[in-house]
Amino acid sequence: MCQVFISADPTLYESRARSVRLHGVATSIRLENLFWQVLGEIARRDGMGVPQLCTKLYDELVAERGEVENFASFLRVCCGRYMALQLSGGIPQDASIPIRSLNAQQVLATEGRRTVLAQAA
Template sequence: MCQLFIHADPTLWQSSTRSLRIDGVVTSIRLESYFWQILDEIALRDGMNVTQLITKLYLESLDADHDISNFTSFLRVCCARFLSLLADGHLQREPLQALEEVDAKQLMHSEAQDMQRRALWQLPSKPEQH
């Protein structure tokens, strides 16, 4: 199992920092190249570049009163959720539909059901009774 991860392209976990302007303020974000690639893919679906996507995520997080003190962790989780939604079949890999057009409420409901099913897999099995 570990060979899948150990022999992956090492450039995937190399970090890089990008400077960008969010709401008029210059800031920098340091992420592993794999996360930058995923953010590129997400941005492409909605006809944006990564800076525009990150700005949109940041401003919408503020509007939702989220604690964004660790915004880079939030971005990593966004990437992981995107990949999970792809893996579970809730989204298609090809950018057929902009994420802005997705019924987020329905998709999150389906995602929650999938998470509940996965939680059941982790329950300890009952000992067999003889």
């Protein structure tokens, strides 16, 4: 089992910090390279750069939940959910389809179906 995981390219789990401006304040975010790659894919789908995506996610999170405690962890979870929602069919594998064009409720409904299917197995 572990060979599947330990054979990963070590550059994927090396971390690096990137500077992002959130409302004019330079903020350093440290993530593993794999997460930066996934954020890049998400951003490209909607015609943004990673800094723009981070700002958008931050703003929407603050509007929904208030203060952000651990933004780097939130970004990692976003990447995991993005990949899981692709596997469940909620987000198309075709990266030319913008995420903003998808119906959020329909996408999230696939997440519930995956959980039900996993429990049935």
